[in-house]
């Protein structure tokens with residue numbers, strides 16, 4: 001067993017690292033646990049154009065690395081490859097279990113984000129890593145000069161599609177809804193490209209191939225007709241699932257599993273706060289995650305002042 005931390009932060013993405021900057025600057029004894037290496041979703045995003053202060057945009061990995069350095073500079077202890085599996089509360093103490101260690105703290109900031117949802121069609125599991133990908137920035141270079149499909153026309157789909165353009169011969173975007181949900185600026189940029197083709201109101205039926213992917217089958221939801229499109233790669237962006245299971249019984253969630261909090265980011269359990277993409281809300285962006293983390297860190301300070309007096 002280790003000593004008792006003032007605060008344990010779960011997740012080393014933008015939300016968790018921002019919370020760490022604030023709690024460490026408050027001289028709170030802070031431990032951040034990250035299941036992989038720090039970075040979160042931005043670590044696999046090529047260019048972030050809407051984080052203020054970087055007028056030319058900034059590579060996502062580099063941006064979050066700076067967050068990490070900043071947190072460490074103020075004294076945050078970071079433990080990577082430490083996945084939180086279980087949290088228990090006993091009075092004012094919170095017990096946090098990873099696969100290998102048990103830690104104790106007086107407060108917890110949950111910033112565990114979300115993971116990409118599967119589209120759930122035949123061939124998706126079978127060809128994962130052999131033509132099916134959830135990260136265009138990571139896998140784009142493998143598709144140089146090839147035809148690919150992007151499933152989902154929200155911000156993630158279009159942004160990652162844009163990152164693919166410099167490698168691929170063509171992109172067929174497939175969207176279940178009759179319209180695109182992405183920011184207008186992204187829609188305009190991608191529509192201008194000669195390499196893009198949009199199938200709105202179409203349902204992905206299957207991903208087909210032998211050793212690797214060689215086509216997809218889609219259905220036109222208006223006519224009911226289906227067709228096969230030759231592609232070598234399929235990039236899936238159809239939403240996310242929150243990483244909130246390890247808090248079962250301690251927090252309220254919405255029907256999708258996102259954690260409900262009050263405006264101080266407090267969950268229904270004293271001492272436990274939730275911020276960033278794992279929190280129930282409408283807008284999921286880095287600036288929002290950072291703002292919520294700031295609020296939670298200040299709420300934690302106030303909570304600790306109260307219980308330690």
Ligand SMILES: Cc1cc2nc3c(=O)[nH]c(=O)nc-3n(C[C@H](O)[C@H](O)[C@H](O)COP(=O)(O)OP(=O)(O)OC[C@H]3O[C@@H](n4cnc5c(N)ncnc54)[C@H](O)[C@@H]3O)c2cc1C
Pocket residue numbers: 010011012013014015016033034035036037038039040041042045047048049050051082083084085111112113114155156157159160243246275276277278284285286287289
């Ligand atoms: C393709 C794509 C492009 C995007 N582009 C932009 C953009 O241009 N601008 C913008 O503002 N936003 C963008 N976003 C959204 C942005 O990435 C998120 O809003 C932001 O990353 C949320 O930060 P977070 O810290 O809450 O979650 P995440 O970034 O998801 O970080 C959560 C971290 O928690 C860790 N974790 C999860 N479970 C556990 C556990 N049990 N124990 C320990 N650690 C755990 C994860 O490994 C991860 O590192 C994009 C998202 C995607 C998918």
